[in-house]
Amino acid sequence: MKEFKNISITAPLGFKTNALHCGIKKKNADLSLIYSVVKAKAAGVFTSNKVKAAPVVIDQEQLRNGCAQAIIVNSGNANCCTGKKGKLDALSVVNALGKYLEIDNSDVLVASTGIIGKFLPVEKIISAIGSLAEGLSFDKSDLTAAALMTTDTFPKQAAVEINLKGKRVIIGAVAKGAGMICPNMATMLCFITTDANISSPLLKKSLRQAVDGSFNCISVDGEMSTNDSVIILANGLSSNSAIKDNSREFKIFTQALKYVCVKLAKMIVQDAEGATKFIEVRVEKAKTKEQAKAAAYQIANSLLVKTMIAGENPNWGRIPACLGASGVDFKDEKIEVFLQKKSVYRNGLPMIKDIKVLIKLLEKKDIEIVARLNSGKFEYTVWTSDLTAEYVRINTEYT
Amino acid sequence: MKEFKNISITAPLGFKTNALHCGIKKKNADLSLIYSVVKAKAAGVFTSNKVKAAPVVIDQEQLRNGCAQAIIVNSGNANCCTGKKGKLDALSVVNALGKYLEIDNSDVLVASTGIIGKFLPVEKIISAIGSLAEGLSFDKSDLTAAALMTTDTFPKQAAVEINLKGKRVIIGAVAKGAGMICPNMATMLCFITTDANISSPLLKKSLRQAVDGSFNCISVDGEMSTNDSVIILANGLSSNSAIKDNSREFKIFTQALKYVCVKLAKMIVQDAEGATKFIEVRVEKAKTKEQAKAAAYQIANSLLVKTMIAGENPNWGRIPACLGASGVDFKDEKIEVFLQKKSVYRNGLPMIKDIKVLIKLLEKKDIEIVARLNSGKFEYTVWTSDLTAEYVRINTEYT
Numbered sequence: 001m002k003e004f005k006n007i008s009i010t011a012p013l014g015f016k017t018n019a020l021h022c023g024i025k026k027k028n029a030d031l032s033l034i035y036s037v038v039k040a041k042a043a044g045v046f047t048s049n050k051v052k053a054a055p056v057v058i059d060q061e062q063l064r065n066g067c068a069q070a071i072i073v074n075s076g077n078a079n080c081c082t083g084k085k086g087k088l089d090a091l092s093v094v095n096a097l098g099k100y101l102e103i104d105n106s107d108v109l110v111a112s113t114g115i116i117g118k119f120l121p122v123e124k125i126i127s128a129i130g131s132l133a134e135g136l137s138f139d140k141s142d143l144t145a146a147a148l149m150t151t152d153t154f155p156k157q158a159a160v161e162i163n164l165k166g167k168r169v170i171i172g173a174v175a176k177g178a179g180m181i182c183p184n185m186a187t188m189l190c191f192i193t194t195d196a197n198i199s200s201p202l203l204k205k206s207l208r209q210a211v212d213g214s215f216n217c218i219s220v221d222g223e224m225s226t227n228d229s230v231i232i233l234a235n236g237l238s239s240n241s242a243i244k245d246n247s248r249e250f251k252i253f254t255q256a257l258k259y260v261c262v263k264l265a266k267m268i269v270q271d272a273e274g275a276t277k278f279i280e281v282r283v284e285k286a287k288t289k290e291q292a293k294a295a296a297y298q299i300a301n302s303l304l305v306k307t308m309i310a311g312e313n314p315n316w317g318r319i320p321a322c323l324g325a326s327g328v329d330f331k332d333e334k335i336e337v338f339l340q341k342k343s344v345y346r347n348g349l350p351m352i353k354d355i356k357v358l359i360k361l362l363e364k365k366d367i368e369i370v371a372r373l374n375s376g377k378f379e380y381t382v383w384t385s386d387l388t389a390e391y392v393r394i395n396t397e398y399t
Numbered sequence: 400m401k402e403f404k405n406i407s408i409t410a411p412l413g414f415k416t417n418a419l420h421c422g423i424k425k426k427n428a429d430l431s432l433i434y435s436v437v438k439a440k441a442a443g444v445f446t447s448n449k450v451k452a453a454p455v456v457i458d459q460e461q462l463r464n465g466c467a468q469a470i471i472v473n474s475g476n477a478n479c480c481t482g483k484k485g486k487l488d489a490l491s492v493v494n495a496l497g498k499y500l501e502i503d504n505s506d507v508l509v510a511s512t513g514i515i516g517k518f519l520p521v522e523k524i525i526s527a528i529g530s531l532a533e534g535l536s537f538d539k540s541d542l543t544a545a546a547l548m549t550t551d552t553f554p555k556q557a558a559v560e561i562n563l564k565g566k567r568v569i570i571g572a573v574a575k576g577a578g579m580i581c582p583n584m585a586t587m588l589c590f591i592t593t594d595a596n597i598s599s600p601l602l603k604k605s606l607r608q609a610v611d612g613s614f615n616c617i618s619v620d621g622e623m624s625t626n627d628s629v630i631i632l633a634n635g636l637s638s639n640s641a642i643k644d645n646s647r648e649f650k651i652f653t654q655a656l657k658y659v660c661v662k663l664a665k666m667i668v669q670d671a672e673g674a675t676k677f678i679e680v681r682v683e684k685a686k687t688k689e690q691a692k693a694a695a696y697q698i699a700n701s702l703l704v705k706t707m708i709a710g711e712n713p714n715w716g717r718i719p720a721c722l723g724a725s726g727v728d729f730k731d732e733k734i735e736v737f738l739q740k741k742s743v744y745r746n747g748l749p750m751i752k753d754i755k756v757l758i759k760l761l762e763k764k765d766i767e768i769v770a771r772l773n774s775g776k777f778e779y780t781v782w783t784s785d786l787t788a789e790y791v792r793i794n795t796e797y798t
Contacts, residue, residue: 078716080716085748115716116720317477318515321625324450332451348482348483388791389788
């Protein structure tokens, strides 16, 4: 597997992109377009929040036919809690873009991120569609990666090349993070392009697996956005023979897709507002995968654990306390907790008594917490960040 | 119902208390004793965390007979994650106190709060028992209320008098809060005394009802301590005729108990570290009480909602987003959200467009958030605080 640098969604054959400022935000680019020169197979994974933004509802309908050719993305407005008008607004954008590009309206997807509860300034978006489409280019992935940034401090893109039966297949992706707490913008968006030849049901299956092992493993503040979207377009231009289910090629493709998603997911955590540490939480030997996940998230979302890591304050007792609060099955005297691979709690007893040794464990930027439940054989890993006063300051002052 | 000021656990007949510094903490009182001059009926409600501190395990066993006469409380050490030794340590304290006071060891309860994962300095506690018991007095409730404080900024006590068939019955209580995030001390403790004549099963029933409507309605940081304990002693000295189940007297007694508990619960939230606002979250018209509770806690524990209130940033869209994330039953287009009794979201649409009007709603110190789901007839109220940079600063710096 070969990796690309400084290029992402335009790395696969036949994908163009462009971004510009249309006036939703005061300054900086706020409108992007991702376009395949031929109709592509498409799949998406969306927020499971019951309150869904209008573009999420529209995309779920548009993706029923398993195809798409363009994705238009605005920042500065989430188009959420906007009722029927919000859906009509999103459809107006879809239809105007379909008409301009001369493609089926049903092949246009739309994504939004920004403030909730305000109507979309549709006219600003529609009047910018001409310039946006005319400027489409095979070498502007940097521009789109930057345009997606809201509270992000660096653009997030990744691309890899794999070989499927002698044919070169490329997967590229851009993402924007949720920052840590962003009162006005807390959405995770990711757009993935590939020139692989793959059916839409298999593309969906592959995407689900990749997302489960990547974006579904991160937590910044335990919040679930109304707009979270991961969308993939596969235009088949690599001319590999169609990927079959359960084949070696499906496995290679899914692994590569997951690799790209993990890379972006970790970047999102690294870019969490005010964060000074990257934390990997792994729960091992749980009774079920669901229990491993519940326990891992209980630790990863714990303000006490996050501030403890931020302060390099080795009060590891908070970790068994989280396990106990998570409601999963284990016996207290059988669990073991590790910080940076050192056992700190075993047989119901503290393992390291020297506070200086404990403090030293938390000095690094990358922190690993492992909790071994010894009640089964399942594990789950979550990536998260620490919690600092800086990010609360940023967000309480935000208006 | 008459209320007392500046007196609490010694307001009912026959209760003495004392507190002193025994050396677990560097300075300030760290050991308290609450004592009834006669054996009392007793009941407790404890943390549901699977990882329970040794004193919690001991008290649950000691309370099986429904009686107690003394409670000894230390701060500075939680005696949690300390294995069998931890339990033996707690029992040594119990036995030493029982012997000194010449009461049954089975009538002594113990509570601890402080750092997790360190063994209890038993010898310091036992050697202080003599002075502690000798100093017991009918007018030191102020001293004990102050001695319980850890990161609390003010002592928390309350007492009321009720009339049961012509007899004066008094209920008094002291509590310590969890602060907001306290890496080393995050325990909620509450000790209640009363001179009511009531059987232990009824005392337990009354306490459960009072706790459900008070301490189980607060949330500061969504963390569940390993040491949380609410204990009540009822010594019967008021000589009221024994309270009967489902009687008018039981109702009056439980209402008074709940009143005292609510008062202390609210004090705990008001004293949350760095907090600038007191927030009441009420979910109305939910399908079940469990759903109302789940939705209310999703809002009360949301960092996005807490920072929004702290920053007086009226991004109310975060409230429907929390409802959607909570997994409870409702239709987005049927819910209604109120801030300070003003409707901000209804029929899937924003109700107030003027940002200045919205900001003005959040200026007060006491904030009320109401979410009406319109999917049933149940409601639940949670009290919480806002989230400021100050409390994160306090806690990351804590070592």
